[in-house]
Amino acid sequence: MNQTYINELKNHIGEEVTLKGWLYNTRSSGKLVFLQLRDGTGIVQCVVFKPNDEQLFESAKSLGQESSIIVNGKVKEDTRSSIGVELDVTGLEIIQNATEYPITPKEHGTEFLMDNRHLWIRSKKQHAVLSVRHTVVKATRDFFDENGFILADTPIFTPAACEGTTTLFEVDYFDDDKAYLTQSGQLYNEATAAAFGKSYAFGPVFRAEKSKTRRHLTEFWMVEPEMAFAQLPDVMNLGESLIKFIVKRVLDERRNELTVLERDVTKLEAILESDFPRVHYDEAVKILKEGFAKGELENDFEWGGDFGAPDETYISKQFDQPVFVHHFPAVIKAFYFERDAERPELALGADLLAPEGYGEIIGGGERAFDLDFLEKQIEAHNLPKESFEWYLDLRRFGAVPHAGFGMGIERCVAWMCGIEHVRETIPFPRLLTRLNP
Ligand code: 4AD
Ligand code: MG
Numbered sequence: 001m002n003q004t005y006i007n008e009l010k011n012h013i014g015e016e017v018t019l020k021g022w023l024y025n026t027r028s029s030g031k032l033v034f035l036q037l038r039d040g041t042g043i044v045q046c047v048v049f050k051p052n053d054e055q056l057f058e059s060a061k062s063l064g065q066e067s068s069i070i071v072n073g074k075v076k077e078d079t080r081s082s083i084g085v086e087l088d089v090t091g092l093e094i095i096q097n098a099t100e101y102p103i104t105p106k107e108h109g110t111e112f113l114m115d116n117r118h119l120w121i122r123s124k125k126q127h128a129v130l131s132v133r134h135t136v137v138k139a140t141r142d143f144f145d146e147n148g149f150i151l152a153d154t155p156i157f158t159p160a161a162c163e164g165t166t167t168l169f170e171v172d173y174f175d176d177d178k179a180y181l182t183q184s185g186q187l188y189n190e191a192t193a194a195a196f197g198k199s200y201a202f203g204p205v206f207r208a209e210k211s212k213t214r215r216h217l218t219e220f221w222m223v224e225p226e227m228a229f230a231q232l233p234d235v236m237n238l239g240e241s242l243i244k245f246i247v248k249r250v251l252d253e254r255r256n257e258l259t260v261l262e263r264d265v266t267k268l269e270a271i272l273e274s275d276f277p278r279v280h281y282d283e284a285v286k287i288l289k290e291g292f293a294k295g296e297l298e299n300d301f302e303w304g305g306d307f308g309a310p311d312e313t314y315i316s317k318q319f320d321q322p323v324f325v326h327h328f329p330a331v332i333k334a335f336y337f338e339r340d341a342e343r344p345e346l347a348l349g350a351d352l353l354a355p356e357g358y359g360e361i362i363g364g365g366e367r368a369f370d371l372d373f374l375e376k377q378i379e380a381h382n383l384p385k386e387s388f389e390w391y392l393d394l395r396r397f398g399a400v401p402h403a404g405f406g407m408g409i410e411r412c413v414a415w416m417c418g419i420e421h422v423r424e425t426i427p428f429p430r431l432l433t434r435l436n437p
Contacts, residue, residue, distance in 0.1 A: 006042035009085045012075045023067045033060040037071055046071050046087040056092055068095040117428060118437045128257035129424050133413045139249035140223050143242050144200045149225055152192035154185030154201040160387035162187050163334055167207040181206035184406055187391050189226035193402055194394055200225040212432050214421040215359050217410060219430035226404030232348045232366045235403045236324045239352050239362045240276045247271045250416050263418040278324045284315055306332040309359055316353040326350040335377040338366040358415040364405020371395040
């Protein structure tokens, strides 16, 4: 295949190359047409000079936005260009001249852009966000692979809930059976951790979230590590190492994208500089109550409640670093949490709250060890015991203290990119009111 990619052009200065791609934008002035060509790896300005070839000049001028083309030309150093080069065009082959591309350089509303998501992902900003996503995913995999975790993916069709029955998607399975789309692979991870010591799952999970917030998708990707012979502090240590690993990788490899996104990278660089604070739930409640007393929070917070988005933002603002909140009241948590030995009303769970208002990006903790206790929990949460028998086997045969967490990839990407809403961090988002395209 005779094709040079735009991100390699700097190594070809002075050479004749063939570029294949799509027309991002055009501009002409007098005897010149400037084609902004994109090929997925970058955008380069291709210059067509009328006196060189009038016919070529006319066809270049006739091209619509997003036309597919093959361009031949000579690579020229250009210090004004962000990629350091441009192309002097000597030949142009039109594969398809596109007309009336719906997304023009003018401003469009979000709903319109979301309806055209299949095309919108070609634009600079979306391209940057999804490139960062790629790097976050790759870094995440590398982190676990390099730290002795075995990838053991978990099923999407499941017989029962993991994270509470209110957000379950039900689907018809054969012969009047019902299945549920998984909310988390955790229960299965507990089985694979007992097989491998350290395991992780990484895949899509589903939540019938009736909330229309900037942090919620109905289908999102979660990475979930699980460790045998591990406890709550191990969860926080692992989560902190993972986040720092990701931040460093994104800073190393995605500077250009962060620039396109106008991300304040000093905020990300600061993450690497210090330890993440760890705050007991009691302490977090105190912070919220003080915030309310100072008039900095609209609502007072009662011990025992779950944090809302403004609460999470307020807590994280006090630290300017990602902060772990741990030891939540068990009543607001899922059935499987281990309890604090001295204060059994507390669950040995920890959430990591990202700075800058990005909210909870990691949730996890230590799993209940005791068979009787778990049986009672399953009953108390109105879960069908027969579907959990296999899970209870993990307590019957070689039970050990074990722990793990889940990190939502989209929330992590939104934070890295500094963008408002998680819907732009996945190629085709699924939301309460969106199933298309
Ligand atoms: O806190 P969650 O619900 O934890 C679990 O599911 C555990 N079973 C994970 C485990 O311990 N293995 O979800 C974990 C993370 C959250 O911190 C958040 O980042 C993300 O998943 N998340 C969502 N992301 C996008 N849209 C939603 N609706 C999300 N719900 C949770
Ligand atoms: Mg959570």
